[in-house]
Amino acid sequence: MTSTAGSTRRPEPLRRRFSRGERLVHRSAAALMLLCAGTAACLYFSPLAQLVGRRHLVVVVHEWSGLLLPAPVLLGLASRAFRADLRRLNRLAPYDGQWLRAVRKGAPGPRPAGKFNAGQKIYAGWIAGAVPLMTFTGLLMWFTGALPAISRASAIFVHDVTALAIAVVVFGHMRLAYRDPEARRGMRTGSVTTAWARKNHSRWAEEPGQRRTDSS
Amino acid sequence: MSEPESGPPIARRVMLSMLGLGAAGIVAAPFVQNGWERVLGAVSQHDPTGLSGLLPNPGGFRYYSVAASVPRKTAADYRLEIGGLVERPGTYTLGELRALPQTRIVGEARCTDGWRVPDVPFAGVLLSDLLDAAGVRAGGRAVRFTCFDGVYTESLTLEQARRADVLIALDMLDEPLTHEHGGPVRLYVAPMYFYKSAKWLSGISVTDKVIPGYWEEYGYDVDGWLDQEA
Numbered sequence: 001m002t003s004t005a006g007s008t009r010r011p012e013p014l015r016r017r018f019s020r021g022e023r024l025v026h027r028s029a030a031a032l033m034l035l036c037a038g039t040a041a042c043l044y045f046s047p048l049a050q051l052v053g054r055r056h057l058v059v060v061v062h063e064w065s066g067l068l069l070p071a072p073v074l075l076g077l078a079s080r081a082f083r084a085d086l087r088r089l090n091r092l093a094p095y096d097g098q099w100l101r102a103v104r105k106g107a108p109g110p111r112p113a114g115k116f117n118a119g120q121k122i123y124a125g126w127i128a129g130a131v132p133l134m135t136f137t138g139l140l141m142w143f144t145g146a147l148p149a150i151s152r153a154s155a156i157f158v159h160d161v162t163a164l165a166i167a168v169v170v171f172g173h174m175r176l177a178y179r180d181p182e183a184r185r186g187m188r189t190g191s192v193t194t195a196w197a198r199k200n201h202s203r204w205a206e207e208p209g210q211r212r213t214d215s216s
Numbered sequence: 217m218s219e220p221e222s223g224p225p226i227a228r229r230v231m232l233s234m235l236g237l238g239a240a241g242i243v244a245a246p247f248v249q250n251g252w253e254r255v256l257g258a259v260s261q262h263d264p265t266g267l268s269g270l271l272p273n274p275g276g277f278r279y280y281s282v283a284a285s286v287p288r289k290t291a292a293d294y295r296l297e298i299g300g301l302v303e304r305p306g307t308y309t310l311g312e313l314r315a316l317p318q319t320r321i322v323g324e325a326r327c328t329d330g331w332r333v334p335d336v337p338f339a340g341v342l343l344s345d346l347l348d349a350a351g352v353r354a355g356g357r358a359v360r361f362t363c364f365d366g367v368y369t370e371s372l373t374l375e376q377a378r379r380a381d382v383l384i385a386l387d388m389l390d391e392p393l394t395h396e397h398g399g400p401v402r403l404y405v406a407p408m409y410f411y412k413s414a415k416w417l418s419g420i421s422v423t424d425k426v427i428p429g430y431w432e433e434y435g436y437d438v439d440g441w442l443d444q445e446a
Contacts, residue, residue, distance in 0.1 A: 044278070046279040046396075049281065050281070050396065053281040053282070053283050053284050053285060054281075054282065054283070054284050055282045086227075087221075089227050090225045090226065090228055091221045091223045091226065092223040092226035093221045093222065093223045094223065096223070096226070115221070118226075121227050122227070122230055125226060125227030125228065125230030125231040126230050126234055128227065128231040129230065129231035129232065129233065129234025129237075129238075130234055132235065133234065133235060136238075137238070151245075151246070152328075152330070153245065153246070153249065153330055154249075155242070156329065156330035157245040157248075157249050158238055158242050160330070161241065161252075162238065
């Protein structure tokens, strides 16, 4: 039997990963984060500052994008799917320990994971702590003297060091996404192939009662 | 109904740890900040790439401009205008400013944004010399500074402007002022925060009262003395 490449291939079975609301939360939080970090770079890094100038405008955009950064997540709490995923992100399952050990040893091959792997769970918790910290210290820089007990210099120090850490961590987050087109597709379209889910999120793929959707 | 994933609340713990770390950082900041600045200062002084400017609190200067772009001026086209409530308004070229008696001041450059550079030599003409040469008229109480970036302004009271540590700077770090540092001519107000030391200075005008400068319109102190918290 002969087959014509491509034409007779059945569409790969797809699995729903993110609702429209969740993708909207991610997209708006990502846009605000890029705006906030981009303007921060224009304030800090001299060559960029020389290119862009307009310091007051850049400061205003930085302040407001930073202040609005938690808004998508807070609005997302209205979505049942988003709340359910937050619960999943929060819980360290026994197989997450295996995942972490495998990463630490640099072991090749698939590692066990639920809908989110242990790294994603730690990333979510870390960024959820780092952003309010930036908001708090940023507000102290914005409204100088609002809390006389904390000097402006201390607020700036914590804001700067945390900013550097966020730059490294968010860059890592984007690099991992860049290396996995299927994961990006999950966040872009809401669906992933079941093959990808079985390989990268085996425990989630095995969960019963999940509705399959066919690609169109 | 059982949860699909169960176990200890890892994300919440990581989040709370991060918040705790931040609180500890705020408490520890006054003690660790100097060491941190020294390390970054040492790094940025041996850094040909300029990439250490990415680090927070680099030991070097940071570039601030409120304008979209700043024209470059040289000895050929630079002019400093002196006017307002003076007997003899006039214009100085860069050469004329260099021909006047020069004063060298070693001081600190400290920004309200937390960075500071100690022991920076500035040299140039005392502002009080220029004011005396122009002859301040009765009723002159303050000085307004304008810049050839077209946007920035600054102000001093006449008393502040006549201090022996307020300079129309032509040199910085014993070299002619570069464009990035506000050259060819900038103001240097040694006892105040660095935002008072307007870059790209092009106009000095004596006024009857203090007209708040650019950042002062956005809430900065009009008197930016260093010895009090910004």
